[in-house]
Amino acid sequence: MNKTDIISTRNMKRDFIEDILKRTKKMEPIAEAKKQVDILEGKTLATLFFEPSTRTKLSFMAAMNLLGGTIIGFDDPRTSSVKKGETLADTIRVVEGYANAIVMRHPNEGAAALAAKFSKVPIINGGDGSNQHPTQALLDLYTIIKEKGTLDGLEVTLAGDLKYGRTVHSLAYALSKFDASLVFSSPPSLRMPEWIVADIKAAGTPVKEINNIEVQSDVLYLTRIQKERFPDIEEYQKVASAYVLDGDAMEKLGKETMIMHPLPRVNEISAEVDKDKRAKYFIQSFYGVPTRMALLAMVMTDR
Amino acid sequence: MGEELKVKKIENGIVLDHLPCGTAPDIMKILGVDDETKETISILMNVPSSMYEKKDIIKIEGKEFEDIMVDKIALLAPGATVNIIKDFAVIEKRKIRIPDVIDVVNCPNPSCITNQKEPIKPKLLVEFTKPLKVRCFYCERVFSEQDVMEKM
Numbered sequence: 383m384n385k386t387d388i389i390s391t392r393n394m395k396r397d398f399i400e401d402i403l404k405r406t407k408k409m410e411p412i413a414e415a416k417k418q419v420d421i422l423e424g425k426t427l428a429t430l431f432f433e434p435s436t437r438t439k440l441s442f443m444a445a446m447n448l449l450g451g452t453i454i455g456f457d458d459p460r461t462s463s464v465k466k467g468e469t470l471a472d473t474i475r476v477v478e479g480y481a482n483a484i485v486m487r488h489p490n491e492g493a494a495a496l497a498a499k500f501s502k503v504p505i506i507n508g509g510d511g512s513n514q515h516p517t518q519a520l521l522d523l524y525t526i527i528k529e530k531g532t533l534d535g536l537e538v539t540l541a542g543d544l545k546y547g548r549t550v551h552s553l554a555y556a557l558s559k560f561d562a563s564l565v566f567s568s569p570p571s572l573r574m575p576e577w578i579v580a581d582i583k584a585a586g587t588p589v590k591e592i593n594n595i596e597v598q599s600d601v602l603y604l605t606r607i608q609k610e611r612f613p614d615i616e617e618y619q620k621v622a623s624a625y626v627l628d629g630d631a632m633e634k635l636g637k638e639t640m641i642m643h644p645l646p647r648v649n650e651i652s653a654e655v656d657k658d659k660r661a662k663y664f665i666q667s668f669y670g671v672p673t674r675m676a677l678l679a680m681v682m683t684d685r
Numbered sequence: 686m687g688e689e690l691k692v693k694k695i696e697n698g699i700v701l702d703h704l705p706c707g708t709a710p711d712i713m714k715i716l717g718v719d720d721e722t723k724e725t726i727s728i729l730m731n732v733p734s735s736m737y738e739k740k741d742i743i744k745i746e747g748k749e750f751e752d753i754m755v756d757k758i759a760l761l762a763p764g765a766t767v768n769i770i771k772d773f774a775v776i777e778k779r780k781i782r783i784p785d786v787i788d789v790v791n792c793p794n795p796s797c798i799t800n801q802k803e804p805i806k807p808k809l810l811v812e813f814t815k816p817l818k819v820r821c822f823y824c825e826r827v828f829s830e831q832d833v834m835e836k837m
């Protein structure tokens with residue numbers, strides 16, 4: 383059976399990404415009006431969240447609602463059969479009988495690819511460990527296009543935790559399909575994994591590595607540096623302070639540099655930045671809805 | 686050759702030849718040779734070789750080609766040959782090559798889904814053979830020869 387799974391941006395072709403972005407544009411008015419249509423009437427989406435999620439889950443639910451479909455699922459594996467020791471392969475083969483597509487977030491890398499292997503219905507990866515978060519990358523691309531008009535010829539700085547951050551892994555691969563250049567900015571212990579850097583370079587994308595956020599790039603994509611990644615709080619504070627965007631840091635940032643963040647933020651972007659015209663993270667978050675509408679309609683109906 | 690090596694020919698079985706010098710003990714482990722093993726086994730190490738300066742050779746009486754984990758041996762000894770012996774004669778020589786997909790070694794990423802008791806085999810896609818570079822089909826990470834060897 384032919385099905386489209388959304389597992390990883392690494393293997394996505396530029397044409398495929400552009401097709402999704404076009405479909406997203408068509409969905410945007412529906413998302414803005416918050417008016418239900420019947421494209422997915424009679425269809426069911428299962429959301430399996432083995433790890434907590436707010437934005438990803440809510441925006442998939444909103445997207446499914448707007449398209450007239452139904453949602454089932456769980457967001458606490460402790461209340462599901464997983465707790466009893468069921469394998470993911472079994473969970474998937476049960477749930478595929480209840481739904482037309484499955485969105486899944488799982489703590490182990492490769493979980494989405496495994497689910498896709500066992501499932502007869504399309505799998506959408508909502509995050510697999512520190513590997514990938516492809517739907518986030520697609521909405522990120524859509525945001526950049528909306529704001530900058532293109533993806534080609536741009537310099538994008540990805541900053542913060544580049545080692546464990548699945549959103550930046552997916553976004554780096556997605557941007558490497560376009561004529562963008564990338565700057566990776568992180569503390570030394572949280573550098574972009576070397577195989578990803580190698581893959582991106584092999585795709586012909588210029589890559590630079592730095593360790594501050596005083597950049598003039600077209601886009602600054604900031605991610606959270608988690609305390610748990612450091613042996614002690616002092617070390618964390620010393621390192622993380624270089625990745626905090628406040629009024630002073632904004633002065634040193636490019637005048638046209640748009641600021642993105644996958645959210646939630648904790649203290650890496652101070653509230654005073656919100657009213658700056660360069661801050662785009664809330665509109666970015668909104669674009670998650672039309673992007674996920676486009677993906678759901680595509681994998682469930684090809685419309 | 687028999688005279689020179691002072692090891693007698695086997696009647697039926699296999700000879701693993703052109704093994705890189707020093708790999709024989711590890712390959713014995715892959716073959717599952719232990720004190721329960723019934724077959725007669727001859728191990729020759731540091732044998733003069735045209736391919737390498739020195740090589741190792743393992744002869745196993747009574748084993749069939751299908752009995753050995755050739756893909757795993759290939760990781761330690763790419764380019765080695767397996768000679769299949771019937772009635773003291775070599776009836777076939779098979780070159781061992783690294784397969785396109787390695788499913789006999791677990792993914793070196795402990796957090797990969799393939800290491801979590803799921804009903805699937807590992808699937809490491811070989812991207813380069815010299816030096817070995819593999820990518821896990823599932824977790825997408827890339828591993829070096831050393832990473833793979835540590836999982837053997």
